[in-house]
Amino acid sequence: xxxxxxxxxxxGVSLMLAWLxxxxxxxxxxxxxxxxxxxxxxxxGRCTVAGLLGFGMAGxxxxxxxxxxxxxxxxxxxxGLALIAVARWVVPPTEQ
Numbered sequence: 760x761x762x763x764x765x766x767x768x769x770x771g772v773s774l775m776l777a778w779l780x781x782x783x784x785x786x787x788x789x790x791x792x793x794x795x796x797x798x799x800x801x802x803x804g805r806c807t808v809a810g811l812l813g814f815g816m817a818g819x820x821x822x823x824x825x826x827x828x829x830x831x832x833x834x835x836x837x838x839g840l841a842l843i844a845v846a847r848w849v850v851p852p853t854e855q
Contacts, residue, residue: 760831761822768815774808805850806843813842 778796785795796804817838821831 760828761819764815764818764822764831764835767811768819771808771811771815775812778805778808802847805846809842809846810839814839817841 781794781796785791785793785798792798800807814835818831818835820838821834826834
């Protein structure tokens with residue numbers, strides 16, 4: 760299960776870094792607004808990236824305790840949902 764959570768976390772971190780790079784390019788290079796991930800994928804894309812990050816981080820965190828494996832799956836789901844909630848309702852919307 761460690762490899763599973765690690766792969767999910769790696770995908771989430773990679774997507775987050777790509778999101779940040781594309782946002783920086785879109786805001787600094789004239790005429791490149793089309794690559795802005797917030798405009799292309801919006802809240803759904805932001806929640807997907809946040810869910811992958813939360814799922815991977817919470818799953819790996821619980822695996823390094825003595826808790827049963829079922830608890831790590833439940834904690835991973837709760838962690839993913841919590842980060843989705845933060846990405847959806849706490850992060851202010853960007854201007855289009």
